[in-house]
Amino acid sequence: MVLVILGGSLGLSFACLAVPAVVHYLPADLPRASEIAVDGRVLVFTSLLSLFTGILFGLLPLLQSKQVNANDSLKQNGRGMALANHVCGVL
Numbered sequence: 001m002v003l004v005i006l007g008g009s010l011g012l013s014f015a016c017l018a019v020p021a022v023v024h025y026l027p028a029d030l031p032r033a034s035e036i037a038v039d040g041r042v043l044v045f046t047s048l049l050s051l052f053t054g055i056l057f058g059l060l061p062l063l064q065s066k067q068v069n070a071n072d073s074l075k076q077n078g079r080g081m082a083l084a085n086h087v088c089g090v091l
Contacts, residue, residue: 002056
């Protein structure tokens with residue numbers, strides 16, 4: 001979620017700086033060029049979409065981790081470490 005918030009803030013900052021710069025370089029006779037701006041409705045939509053995807057992709061690893069039995073995994077790693085320490089002469 002921190003990355004989502006930082007990315008959204010950086011994107012908003014870039015948009016707020018870039019839109020006036022781009023509008024400045026548009027031809028003066030371009031119709032409705034003065035109406036180009038960062039729209040609040042689009043900002044709210046993209047913010048909600050970013051939060052939704054951040055939550056979704058943050059929960060997927062959690063759901064996958066519930067399928068793995070941590071006890072069995074730790075037992076397997078423990079045997080391997082004991083054998084490795086014995087072979088290396090640590091024990």
